[in-house]
Amino acid sequence: MFTILIADDEPMIRKGLQKLIQQSGQPVASLRTAENGADALQQIREERPDFLFTDIRMPKMDGLELCRQVAELELDIHVVVVSGYNDFEYAQKCLSYGVKEYLLKPISKKTVDAVMVKLAIMHAKRQPQTFVSVQRLETWVANAEEAIWSLKHDALQELLNQARSEINGYRMRLHQLSELLGEISELLNRRLNIRDIFSFTKRLELQDVTNEEEAWSRFEASLQLLFQELKQRRKGKLKDPVEEAKHYIEDHLAEEVSLEEVAERIGLNASYFSQLFKQATKETFVQYRTRRRIEKAKKLLAQPHYRITDISGEVGYADHPHFTKTFKKYTGVLPSEYRSQLGIE
Incomplete structure (x- = not known):
């Protein structure tokens, strides 16, 4: 099953090519589209496709620059350039970037079918290395253990960057990457526990990740959490960062507290904290905060002496109309209607 990305700034071209690829008879697992080269590059970094179809002339980043950057990433993507006759010479410059x-x-079904067959053949002949040797795996885990146990944050971050760069070169499917990162996490926890000083029990959950970027973010967040947990244990101040964040949000529901502010308070990088929080609560930071605000508003609405306009401020909404709109979105009724349902006039 192939994963394909189409980059073209013309909606009709994108839709037409998308339809012809789907009708080519080749097995397609996913078919994404991008409006320009910059959008395409971002999507490639999030989840690497097998085949990339790109137009030459696009805003923000043209096809030639996209091909150049894809080549630099060394992601082993089969690239097909889509061009008009006037752009053919320009398109030939992509040869130096591995475009074949x-x-x-105008694109026809016959030419798309022929190209898809060629791509399928090239894909089948490719023999990428999709496994990591036991020795390499043990080296990564040992280095990560040393960096965490010694509380060398810079060394841990450098190791993460190196491992990510190297593993990306193995051309793994998402499930293979998830299994590998899960295995590294499991081995690392085991090695830290062998020291028999502190117990590390939290498992890395990757079953529901939808792309490579999310898998890496969760993995990196788990290592950062191990680092912070060990650091706090040695200070005798072990706290669950997510629970600590929840308490802080609860105490400041009337304020516009940001994710960055909470992350700084508990001593975590904002992006790591964001992934960690979502993994633990199954909600984003904003979704959780909004839900808790609405739940508090419902409790206050059950008390007749509170005016609805005062309640909106109590739960962090200076703009009363915004509060009523959000309340209805979450409950299906306006605050006044909710209060009426409770028999309060």
Whole structure:
């Protein structure tokens, strides 16, 4: 099953090519589209496709620059350049970036079918290394253990960057990457527990990740959490960062507290904290905060002496109309209607 990305700034071209690829008879697992090269590059970094179809002339980042950057990433993507006759010479410059197939506009079903067959054959001949040797795995785990146990944050971050760069070169599917990162996490916890000083029990959950970026973010967040947990244990101040964040949010529901502010308070990088919080609560920071605000508002609405306009301020909404709109979105009724349902006039 192939994963494909189409980059073209013309909606009709994107939709037409998308339809022709789907009708090509080749097995397609996913087919995404991008409006320009910059959008395409971002999507490639989040989840690497098998095949990339790109137009030459696009705003923000043209096809030539996209091909150049894809080549620099060394992601082993089969690239097909889509160009008009006037752009053909320009498109040939992509040869130096590993492009081997072209589609000339206007695109026909016959040419798309032929290109898809060629791509399928090239894909089948490719023999990527999709496994990591036991020795390499043990080296990563040992280095990570040393960095965490010695509380060397810079060394841990450097190791994460190196491991990510190296593993990306193995051309793994998402499930293979998830299994590998899960295995590294499990081995690391085991090695830290062998020291028999502190117990580390939290498991890395990757079953529900939807792309490579999310898998890496969760993995990195788990290592950062191990680092912070060990640091806090040695200070005799072990706290669950998510629970600590929840308490802080609860105490400041009337204020516009940001994710960055909470992350700084508990001593975690904002991006790591964001992933950790979502993993633990199954909600984003904003979703959790909004839900808790609405739940508090419902409790206050049950008390007749509170005016609805005062309640909106109590739960962090200076703009009363915004509060009523959000309340209805979450409960299906306006605050006044909710209060009426309770028999309070």
